[in-house]
Amino acid sequence: MDKGWCLAVESDPPLRPAAAAYTTTPFSFFPPPSAGNPMMRMFQFPDVEALHHAAADRLHAAGEVDFFAHHHHHNNKTTSPSDDSSHNDDDDQVNTGLHLLTANTVSDQSTVDDQTQDHRTTDHDDSRSKPEAELQVELRTMNVENQRLRDMLSQVSNNYTSLQIHLASLTHQTPNQQQVVPRKYLALMPPGETSNSSSGSESSPRNGKRPSVSGGRGESPESATNKAQKLSPPRSNSTAQQQQQQQQPNNNNAEAAMRKARVSVRARSEAPMISDGCQWRKYGQKMAKGNPCPRAYYRCTMAAGCPVRKQVQRCAEDKTILITTYEGGHNHPLPPAAMAMASTTTAAATMLLSGSTSSADGAMTMMMANHPNNLLARAMIPNGAVHSNSMASISASAPFPTVTLDLTHTSPPNNNNNDNNTPVQLQRQRETFGMYNNQTKFSGVQLSHEVANSPSQLLQQLHHQHQLPPRVASPVARQQGSMMVDQSVSAITSDPNFTAALAAAISSIMSGGGGNQQQQ
């Protein structure tokens, strides 16, 4: 069960003491305030926190344990009768203060709330339960509203990224930079290609060059679409079709192109699949010629009809390198963790569309530098600075225009930051975060270069990584994830300097009241 979420650790005990209480905190509603993303702050609801504080005060007045005081004072050794209810053998673990529960749905929260409610009301009168119930109703209402706003935010963010890339492409583009590939590519667009963003129709990213899909046995909508496309093969792209294309809005071509463009990511990983925040379902596996390692085919299952697919294969020359190739664009809102990769693939598709390697590189660099969640960006572009030698390349020789992001190389030394890590430290951080889960995390790749410089970023990454629902991870993944977390925590805490920085970052986060909850 290779789930792209691969955030099994979020439900693992070591990092979530007093888990049940956390679920009810306002911290669970939002991602941490993203320094570079004012929109995220914009969507925070102070009222919710005020609501929570009111509830906490009430609990205090009633002589009950304030779960949230546990937060604010970072007393990870606090024990209480209520804590015992969720207590386990992780007391000797570091309480990062991060919200690590993922239950976001009303039902889930309701369940936990009910449980905590049971504990609270056992020894107290019922008169107080009614206001609490009302508060919880309000909380749930706000949660729903939050969910809706987050969906909207995802859409807006996606659109913003696309527009930004397109603008960068146009800005950087010069006449002699326009290469053949994208034009040829666009010329191959079947005329029937339309936006997949809202219809939910499973229009598949195909063109004439690509080996066609369906074996004809399954008559899924996708297959039907493919058939229709086959009836008008690209090679017969007539003048009428070209005229039809010209009549289409430009963004139609762009979107169609994006669905065909490919983004290949090379990263070192022992895990079978990298984590990109999305949910994938494996639908096939093949032995590719010249490579003893099989190639796995995955399809995005976050939304019905999402055309995004990816291929995962190990490099024949170096089996520690995992090559993940993305194709297409999502037709649904994405969780923040998935936004990074999605925005990257979108950028890559856009740069292919823009038709210039240099402009593309600039576009991608710009987009990445400006996208707060783009983990690849920070892996490629330390500190968001524009690098001329970013590890991105565009292949025109491949069957499809492909952007390759090589994350197997270490970043060049960055003089702008305070990178005074010893190689040993960096290596330890790589080991710590690169093996964070059973799947390699891009954020781990990124963290390996930044973690010591920015513990708060580490926490944000951890925060994001713990947002997703536990159901998406297999037990094996959870177990391995738990082990990795243990190792990670151990490694982190073994470094006194880093521990101090981590504590400071935790304090910052807690005092800032930033929290999150995964949309789903």
Next chain:
DNA sequence: CGTTTTTGACCTGCGC
């Protein structure tokens, strides 16, 4: 029992 993975079969494009 529903979901996911496995895996053999099938289809298509391309090169010869």
Next chain:
DNA sequence: GCGCAGGTCAAAAACG
């Protein structure tokens, strides 16, 4: 036309 390789389907198996 044939064979090969890439990609996908879908029944069966596995899993929770």
